[in-house]
Amino acid sequence: MAWLDGALDIGAVRQAWRGVCLSHDVLRRAYVSPDEACTYDDVLGEVEFYTADSDMEALETVRTVTTPFDLADVGLSRLAIVQRDERRHLLAIVLDHIIVDEKTWKRFMADFGVFYERATRGASVPDKVEKNAYHDFTLLERRELSSAWGAQRRAFWRSQTERFGTFPPPFPITFESEGESRLTVVTHALPADTKARVSDIAKRARATSFVTVASAVLSGLQQVSGAPTVGATTPYHGRVLPGTSDIAGLFVQMVPLHLAAGSRSPLETVREVFSHTLDVFEYILPLRSAGRLWNEELVSTDRAAGVNVVLDKRTVDLGESLLPGTTAEIVYLYVPGEVTWPRTIQFRWELDGTDPQAVVSYNENYFPSDIVESLIQAADKFLLSADN
The missing domain is CATH 3.30.559.30 (Nonribosomal peptide synthetase, condensation domain)
Known part of the structure; x- marks a missing residue:
């Protein structure tokens, strides 16, 4: 989740996220059982758009889309935008850990930025799955x-x-x-x-x-x-x-x-x-x-x-300009379903x-x-x- 400051083209965001989902079949994947999955041809969810009168209201709105996923249901990704004003938006990207790790996340975000830039200038965004599918x-x-x-x-x-x-x-x-x-x-x-x-x-x-x-x-x-x-x-x-x-x-x-x-x-x-x-x-x-x-x-x-051991600082890198024309400021928010390792x-x-x-x-x-x-x-x- 991040605050985006700058001009944001909502229509281009929708096109870009659709392109990411069509380019990576794992985002269109559903699990029939622990050993079986199926992949849909079309995306499994649209970008949700909201408005808020304050930063606190925006954060509370995002909580409604960060509820835990149900592996028996269809769709393991969500994207929502809460508009505070014309140049300030809260962007939330929610992915189940079963389909994403650090390298996958970086690949998704790189494509998201490229597709958004294409969409803002009227260029084409992928409308079919590329090679190297998860299947x-x-x-x-x-x-x-x-x-x-x-x-x-x-x-x-x-x-x-x-x-x-x-x-x-x-x-x-x-x-x-x-x-x-x-x-x-x-x-x-x-x-x-x-x-x-x-x-x-x-x-x-x-x-x-x-x-x-x-x-x-x-x-x-x-x-x-x-x-x-x-x-x-x-x-x-x-x-x-x-x-x-x-x-x-x-x-x-x-x-x-x-x-x-x-x-x-x-x-x-x-x-x-x-x-x-x-x-x-x-x-x-x-x-x-x-x-x-x-x-x-x-x-x-x-x-x-x-015991679990890592040598790094756990951060999610959205970059200074995840979507061209905006700057990103990471927001940390505990959500229900977050792993607590009891x-x-x-x-x-x-x-x-x-x-x-x-x-x-x-x-x-x-x-x-x-x-x-x-x-x-x-x-x-x-x-x-x-x-x-």
Whole structure:
């Protein structure tokens, strides 16, 4: 969602969004069952237009179009515009996560801007599906999963399941929920040179900065829990088949990282996690659908990941000029249905800028705060201790 300042052509917005939907079949997709989908020839929804007398009224109006999607219903995308005056509009783009990840979002927005510019000058906007359809990807994936390529990955993930248990990795200490989920966010300040320290460890371990912070969390998790093996997850915005990098609609996947018990230095820990990460990313698959195809129990569908780790600041980039002739200002608004991860501790390391920090989100009515604080302190010590 963003405020758009400048002249906005509503008719061109409608044409542009229609062009995006016709260019990417995943926006015209509906799910008949967990294993079956159909794609419509025409778009599944029009741009909704409203007016408001105040910014607050505009925000409240948008809440009516940001309600959760029903996968049994038709249409997994919505777009609405609320006009405040001739040069100020609130734009809301609502997409279900089952059809969009970071790369898909960027592709949608790039096309949206290009099609809008075409429409404002009277040029043609796509009226049919381009090549590289999501449907083509699903057929390719099914074929590859049944080939030698798939057999290699099946053997790898079967071995992972035998060694670490089904994915996702659980939190190694069992807790009981105490009432409704209550999200708590802890912002933990880090020394100004934390990024340099992380980069130095990564360089000496011949690994990556992400693996270094993930190793800190895994090491801390092992120290706090005393478990022989611990695991975490991280989102993977990638493409697992050749020739599919430009296909929109391959949704984000979660991948597991593990650390087995053993006496080792921080550098050795980073190297071990990096080695495991290389294998995981080499053989990454949408494990739920792959497991069904192979009749393998690879994913525990009723278990949340115990810890999730990312190295970035979560932002949605609409650009300064998403639609030519306007400037965009992002608006953040909690909406019903937003993921709250009630049984997952989320670690987000933000190391860029002058004030690096670790942002830790968790359900205070499930995870005891002293356990979370101990985990944060242990991860800090791993990264910042002088004996690295």
